[in-house]
Amino acid sequence: xxxxxxxxxxxxxxxxxxxxxxxxxxxxxxxxxxxxxxxxxxxxxxxxxxxxxxxxxxxxxxxxxxxxxxx
Numbered sequence: 759x760x761x762x763x764x765x766x767x768x769x770x771x772x773x774x775x776x777x778x779x780x781x782x783x784x785x786x787x788x789x790x791x792x793x794x795x796x797x798x799x800x801x802x803x804x805x806x807x808x809x810x811x812x813x814x815x816x817x818x819x820x821x822x823x824x825x826x827x828x829x
Contacts (some may be wrong), residue, residue, distance in 0.1 A: 764795060764802050764805050764809070765793075765794075765795035765796060765798075765802045765806075766801075766802070767798035767799050767802075768793070768794040768795055768797065768798060770793045770795035771806075771807060774795075775789055775793060775795060775806060775809050775810075776809070776813065778793055778812075778814060779794040779813045782800065784789050784810075784814065785810060786803060786806045786807050786810055789806050790794060790806075790810075798803075798827065807815075
């Protein structure tokens with residue numbers, strides 16, 4: 759786990775973002791609300807997107823997740 763600074767404006771590290779994801783954050787918007795990362799200049803948003811995407815891709819599928827079918 760990296761301790762690198764992701765959001766310089768709000769001093770948010772990758773470790774803090776991963777902690778928010780482990781607590782239930784599931785999107786960049788969730789990360790912004792939980793940590794304030796990406797809420798100032800926005801330069802780190804692509805990095806946050808990548809961290810979220812990588813984290814979620816490593817999680818097992820939720821068997822209780824509802825599937826929406828096109829009508």
